Amino acid sequence: MAYSEIENVTGYVGSFTVTVRKKARYVDVGECTACGDCEDVCPVTSPDEFEIGLSTRKAIYQPFPQAVPSAYVLNIDECLGNNPIACGKCLEACDKECINYDDEDELIDFEVGTIIVCVGMDVYDPTALDEFGYTRYENVITSMEFERLINSGGPTEGHLVKLTDGTQPKTVAFIQCVGSRDESRGNPYCSNFCCMNTVKDCLLIKDHYPDIDIKVFYIDIRAFGKGFEDLFQRSKDAGTVYIRGIPGEIEEDPDTGGLRLYVENTTDGGVERHDVDMVVLSIGAIPRRDSDVIQRLLTLQRSQDGFFLEAHPKLKPVDAATQGVFFAGCAESPKDIKDSVTQASAAVARANRLMMQGKVSVEAITSTVIPELCKSCGLCVKVCPYHAISCDTKAKAPAVVVEAACSGCGACSAECPFGAIVMKHFTDGQIEAQIDALLEHDAHDKVLAFACNWCSYSGGDLAGTNRFQYPANVRLIRTMCSGRVDKKFVLRAFAMGAPIVLVSGCHFTDCHYINAVRWTQRRVEKLWDELEKKGIRPERLQLEWISAAEGQRFATVMRAVEDLRRKVTAKEIEHTRKVLADVLAPVEV
Amino acid sequence: MAARDDGNGTLRVGVFVCQCGLNIAGTVDCAAVAEFAETLDDVAIVYNNKYTCSEPGQLEIRKAIAEHALNRVVVASCSPRMHEPTFRAAVEEAGLNPYLLEMANLREHCSWVHMGEPDAATEKAKDLVKMAVARARALQAQKEMVVPITQQALVVGGGIAGIQASLDLADAGYQVYLVEKEPSIGGIMAQIDKTYPTMDCSI
Numbered sequence: 047m048a049y050s051e052i053e054n055v056t057g058y059v060g061s062f063t064v065t066v067r068k069k070a071r072y073v074d075v076g077e078c079t080a081c082g083d084c085e086d087v088c089p090v091t092s093p094d095e096f097e098i099g100l101s102t103r104k105a106i107y108q109p110f111p112q113a114v115p116s117a118y119v120l121n122i123d124e125c126l127g128n129n130p131i132a133c134g135k136c137l138e139a140c141d142k143e144c145i146n147y148d149d150e151d152e153l154i155d156f157e158v159g160t161i162i163v164c165v166g167m168d169v170y171d172p173t174a175l176d177e178f179g180y181t182r183y184e185n186v187i188t189s190m191e192f193e194r195l196i197n198s199g200g201p202t203e204g205h206l207v208k209l210t211d212g213t214q215p216k217t218v219a220f221i222q223c224v225g226s227r228d229e230s231r232g233n234p235y236c237s238n239f240c241c242m243n244t245v246k247d248c249l250l251i252k253d254h255y256p257d258i259d260i261k262v263f264y265i266d267i268r269a270f271g272k273g274f275e276d277l278f279q280r281s282k283d284a285g286t287v288y289i290r291g292i293p294g295e296i297e298e299d300p301d302t303g304g305l306r307l308y309v310e311n312t313t314d315g316g317v318e319r320h321d322v323d324m325v326v327l328s329i330g331a332i333p334r335r336d337s338d339v340i341q342r343l344l345t346l347q348r349s350q351d352g353f354f355l356e357a358h359p360k361l362k363p364v365d366a367a368t369q370g371v372f373f374a375g376c377a378e379s380p381k382d383i384k385d386s387v388t389q390a391s392a393a394v395a396r397a398n399r400l401m402m403q404g405k406v407s408v409e410a411i412t413s414t415v416i417p418e419l420c421k422s423c424g425l426c427v428k429v430c431p432y433h434a435i436s437c438d439t440k441a442k443a444p445a446v447v448v449e450a451a452c453s454g455c456g457a458c459s460a461e462c463p464f465g466a467i468v469m470k471h472f473t474d475g476q477i478e479a480q481i482d483a484l485l486e487h488d489a490h491d492k493v494l495a496f497a498c499n500w501c502s503y504s505g506g507d508l509a510g511t512n513r514f515q516y517p518a519n520v521r522l523i524r525t526m527c528s529g530r531v532d533k534k535f536v537l538r539a540f541a542m543g544a545p546i547v548l549v550s551g552c553h554f555t556d557c558h559y560i561n562a563v564r565w566t567q568r569r570v571e572k573l574w575d576e577l578e579k580k581g582i583r584p585e586r587l588q589l590e591w592i593s594a595a596e597g598q599r600f601a602t603v604m605r606a607v608e609d610l611r612r613k614v615t616a617k618e619i620e621h622t623r624k625v626l627a628d629v630l631a632p633v634e635v
Numbered sequence: 636m637a638a639r640d641d642g643n644g645t646l647r648v649g650v651f652v653c654q655c656g657l658n659i660a661g662t663v664d665c666a667a668v669a670e671f672a673e674t675l676d677d678v679a680i681v682y683n684n685k686y687t688c689s690e691p692g693q694l695e696i697r698k699a700i701a702e703h704a705l706n707r708v709v710v711a712s713c714s715p716r717m718h719e720p721t722f723r724a725a726v727e728e729a730g731l732n733p734y735l736l737e738m739a740n741l742r743e744h745c746s747w748v749h750m751g752e753p754d755a756a757t758e759k760a761k762d763l764v765k766m767a768v769a770r771a772r773a774l775q776a777q778k779e780m781v782v783p784i785t786q787q788a789l790v791v792g793g794g795i796a797g798i799q800a801s802l803d804l805a806d807a808g809y810q811v812y813l814v815e816k817e818p819s820i821g822g823i824m825a826q827i828d829k830t831y832p833t834m835d836c837s838i
């Protein structure tokens with residue numbers, strides 16, 4: 047389904063219900079033969095996105111000759127034909143009568159068992175790096191634009207020319223790592239494919255134009271893959287000069303359009319000047335600018351660089367944390383074609399492994415209502431992000447959980463004022479047993495932190511793999527969602543002498559349970575008021591959002607919380623114990 | 636497979652303290668932790684292993700469940716996000732419900748983050764084991780829900796990765812929905828001329 051977007055996804059592994067918006071194309075794909083008669087008569091010209099604005103297209107166009115599906119598309123915002131008096135030319139020109147100005151978006155629903163996310167990347171926009179003059183000098187282009195210029199199907203039919211005067215350049219410079227490997231500007235990571243892309247471009251130039259001199263300015267050349275070193279050598283043998291150092295500035299000669307580069311050659315420390323006719327900025331990859339849409343629809347997580355986060359960096363490199371969802375290609379991290387293809391096949395193997403069985407077992411972490419305890423207040427219905435609970439408050443019938451729809455966040459169980467909801471595998475009794483075991487001795491020395499499975503607990507794991515050190519008196523209790531943390535757990539901890547309690551969960555955009563984390567925040571805010579009223583300093587209950595990618599932040603938060611703990615006096619703790627003495631009911635399992 | 640034990644008899648907890656080579660034992664005094672674990676309520680037997688996740692390590696768990704009639708298992712090793720499925724499978728093979736397993740995270744949350752403080756780390760490890768045993772004693776058997784899986788797949792994005800994934804899925808016999816935002820599939824690769832390392836055409 048081309049020209050379509052995911053509108054909504056509900057359900058879980060095995061049966062996701064997907065709604066797709068098929069955008070109005072105004073051209074009947076089945077009938078269109080891509081003859082181009084419409085294009086010939088269309089009076090509107092617009093920059094061609096496929097050619098990155100290096101040439102123009104009409105309002106009715108085919109994105110590129112080999113496009114799949116092989117059919118035209120009409121950009122209704124540019125089209126004059128909306129109003130037939132104004133235009134309507136293409137309608138007349140089309141023998142097949144496949145143009146329809148009244149075409150509308152269509153919503154299509156279907157069900158799938160697994161989902162593979164291959165949304166790819168965007169490329170870095172070098173406008174911000176003013177020293178390279180990308181917006182000021184016409185002969186400074188990006189590697190993406192270079193691809194179109196050297197392409198026989200491109201706007202110059204494959205002739206490499208200067209954009210200022212259409213003549214062939216005598217010297218071309220490539221600047222590497224544009225937008226990559228720089229903490230302060232652009233992105234800190236290496237974009238993986240741009241070194242080899244430049245090596246390739248140099249070979250292409252030398253094939254067509256052996257006389258063009260090429261200089262490549264680089265930090266280091268990363269030619270790590272199979273056959274890569276060989277290509278790198280070939281480009282050197284063909285005469286490409288590699289200079290270690292990134293130019294600090296480019297100046298243009300306004301008369302000739304020639305470009306002057308100043309660079310510190312880091313091999314010998316000398317400052318050099320190079321005069322060239324054309325500069326190609328080797329731009330890196332960035333996460334899709336619209337990644338948050340898919341992230342929200344599929345409750346995915348992203349690593350600190352903004353690309354999608356895999357379930358485990360070594361052992362589950364193509365699985366998402368959400369069961370039944372997988373990644374392939376640059377959606378997960380910048381990579382080349384071979385790696386994208388490899389990952390796609392791996393993702394399919396993982397999806398196939400689930401689908402071929404015909405059935406899948408889901409973790410038995412769901413909630414159930416004890417009808418005898420339920421007072422039909424309906425509070426749980428409101429907090430469930432999956433609308434898995436129904437309760438007829440008028441008829442005073444006890445609430446009912448649809449187990450297949452419950453995802454197991456535990457928000458309902460924490461919300462129920464009457465203890466009527468049992469969260470399987472994370473029952474009150476189980477969690478209270480952990481609290482009691484932890485605080486039985488020397489409670490005043492310890493930091494109790496609740497951490498959700500998907501984000502903050504994983505952030506703690508990442509702190510571990512990275513060896514980010516933090517105070518040793520921190521102890522975590524894992525729940526699936528921070529929304530499971532019941533007010534009574536916190537009060538129990540304080541009653542047992544805890545100097546400080548931390549509740550930590552996902553950032554709002556990362557919440558694995560759609561928006562259950564909202565209830566975490568509300569609950570903690572209410573609890574702050576309640577503590578204050580009881581004469582207990584609200585600061586002793588901390589709330590922090592830590593993502594699975596924030597190992598460093600996890601350690602920092604733990605240090606900060608420990609600093610707060612040191613300020614809690616023995617007198618305070620004693621006072622709290624007395625005030626809360628009545629919450630220490632015996633543990634029920 | 637032995638009949639499934641739902642753990643309803645008298646509580647008998649087995650604790651398996653893992654050294655993870657030197658990953659844990661390099662900082663935490665595992666022998667001291669194991670000795671401490673023996674003093675906890677309902678703990679029937681404690682092991683101190685080099686690598687609990689290894690085949691011999693798992694075999695030991697299975698043997699111990701049979702020999703000591705264990706109905707709760709605590710593995711004090713790495714993150715449950717890493718090896719909970721491994722150990723759940725091991726206890727299940729020994730006939731115990733997999734939800735009667737609990738893990739204490741002595742590696743990611745202890746030895747690796749308190750490296751210069753062996754004493755404090757060992758104290759923390761004891762606490763983590765104590766909490767895990769307390770939780771394990773309260774654990775109950777659970778039955779997993781088995782749901783049918785629709786034999787169709789969605790691929791979002793029609794670049795080279797999405798195209799390859801769709802082709803592979805279709806070849807494997809599944810109905811595939813490939814959803815592409817733009818009017819044509821192809822992604823960035825369609826815009827590229829020749830591609831490394833083979834230097835051939837992209838389309």
Ligand SMILES: Cc1cc2nc3c(=O)[nH]c(=O)nc-3n(C[C@H](O)[C@H](O)[C@H](O)COP(=O)(O)OP(=O)(O)OC[C@H]3O[C@@H](n4cnc5c(N)ncnc54)[C@H](O)[C@@H]3O)c2cc1C
Binds near residue numbers: 050243374386814
């Ligand atoms: C200048 C340049 C030169 C390169 N040269 C080479 C080379 O020579 N050799 C090599 O191996 N690699 C090269 N690469 C890398 C190569 O382009 C990538 O490896 C490849 O494109 C990755 O494919 P992909 O499918 O992951 O992503 P993409 O190509 O980015 O495709 C993603 C697709 O998903 C669609 N999409 C995105 N979001 C949504 C959504 N929400 N819903 C529906 N559809 C969506 C997009 O429209 C797009 O069609 C180069 C990259 C650049 C920038």
Ligand code: SF4
Binds near residue numbers: 239240266
């Ligand atoms: S691949 Fe090369 S050019 Fe691209 S970011 Fe990495 S080092 Fe820089």
Ligand code: SF4
Binds near residue numbers: 431433455456457
């Ligand atoms: S556990 Fe979460 S998903 Fe399940 S019923 Fe309760 S609120 Fe809804």
Ligand code: SF4
Binds near residue numbers: 437
């Ligand atoms: S919150 Fe508790 S008492 Fe209220 S309807 Fe839900 S289960 Fe019943």
